[in-house]
Amino acid sequence: MPMKRIFLLVLIGLSIFLGGCSSFFRDNEEEHIQKVYIRVQDYTGEEYRQPFGKKTDKIAEENRAVIEDATIKYFKETYKTDVKVHNMVGVLEGVKVFVESIGEPHFYTYAYVQIQNNKVLPHLIGAEKYKIQEAIQGGLYHMIFEEEFQKLDGYLESLAEEGRVTGKTKEALQNAGGLGFMTPYYFINMLSAEAAIKPVYDLYLRKPDASKKELRNAFAENLFDSENLSINIQLFMSDKGAEPSEEIFNRVTRDLEEMSGIPKGSYSFTLNDNLIQRETFQGVKDNSLRRSYPDYIVRD
Template sequence: MKKKTITTYATMILLVSGCVEKEETPKVNPNTQYERVQDYKGEGYFLNQGSENDKIAGANKEKIEKEVKKFFLEEYRTEVKVHNLVGNVDGATVYVESEGPLHFYTYAVIPFDGEKVSTNRVFSQEGQVESGITDGLYRMIFDKEFDRLDEYLDRIVAEEEVVGRTVESLGNVGGAGYMTPYYFIGSSTIDDEAILPAYELYLRNPQASAEQWREAFNEEKFNADNLRVSIMLFMEEEDAKPSEELFDKVTGDIERMDGIPKGTYSVFINDNRVHKESFGGVKDNSLERAFPNEIVRD
């Protein structure tokens, strides 16, 4: 396996499997930990030992939002919209969405000093925001190709008995770069010589045009391993099992279809439920084609 960034894989694993640390006493009854994916907007999501800090975050919402917006402007020259504050063991995790020509979701962390919100100490996990930016850049650079993928998945959802996640859940608890209800992208600046010049241009001029980012992109250095697309669909009916027929169709189409982005694809068909506490959708009965058997389009 080629070298990949820990941050990108950690984010993808969290999204795919919903693996998060749990408190000793979950916030929700074990019998009601799952919800219809069509209804889930992030309620019930929590982070390790975050219950008390949830309350502090709520009481200091305005101050936290101001500090986080300042952080993204100073560090990444990016304006963001704050969607959600979730208490963690040391403070709060703040889920945001970029505002501007480049679109991505991400998060930052603000520590607390007891019940006091620390100022000027906002930080992000290493590579997390950077990979969000490169996700957005790939979406912009391969605009026509991603439009083709979007059209295909829109048609699948319209014609078949599957749905995607809600947009609200992406904003409130997603935080994983470029995301749509039907898929998310995994990328990084590390070891990706193709996207790095475009990323550096973004930091110099976030308002650059799509054409300028395309010109900066080094297509000769592109490696399909550096752009990873995870397609995540859910059965529409509450008691329906993942459809093997649909799974075969989607994987076959992704293998053969012309005009979609070059890259490495994973495909997941899940039942109707999403785990409230973790945002996870993949379960024992899910159908998946993923590492080490992904679909490579190069």
């Protein structure tokens, strides 16, 4: 067989082989994406997992009633707040219990119950106390500035109604949120160091049934520092294959800079594609468009 013909046959075979490899790697990449990510509209938070939690996750589910009772009692006694338990996720030597407050101030947070030697120890329940304080403070801030937040909520809801962007599901917030006051479109992070809200927080712990007016009057407005309060807006593209839109990102950023009557604070804004990580509740990726620290949109 002439060498030229042999060379051509080798080239054809090599191209077929490389084409098959390319298809194989592409299929594997798509399969990996499907395992790691899910459309944000389909995400309920039931997929959320923590490292080394598979064993304790099973033990927690078998003792769900005991854990729920201990968690509800803990929040009522420590923070004068009624809560409902939405989800329990196993962690190393324990379980992470996601809760939602009943009524106002409204917030999502979590506590931990220890599991040792395959036994649930409901008396060993605790939490990162500064995070719960920040969650309650964020809920109180939203509560006493209700009108301002209604304007922000209305704006974000109108964006979603246009059909190009969306937010997280309510079930995702309940089962995997835990970030304080949350809506499908944003969460509030009020640092425990914020002096203006501290009198409101102290009043709430002393008098959980204090009226909204009493709580608002306790707010020390002259001490407010916008650096201690961030309102973190996170939107997703509605279509499965859509990349984050620079046009939408620029428009929302400009609106947040110019809009009147919205709450005071430091705003961050992230626009993601349509996918969210199943096990981590995270939507931010390399292709996300972001305006955040240290370049917050400051409204004061």
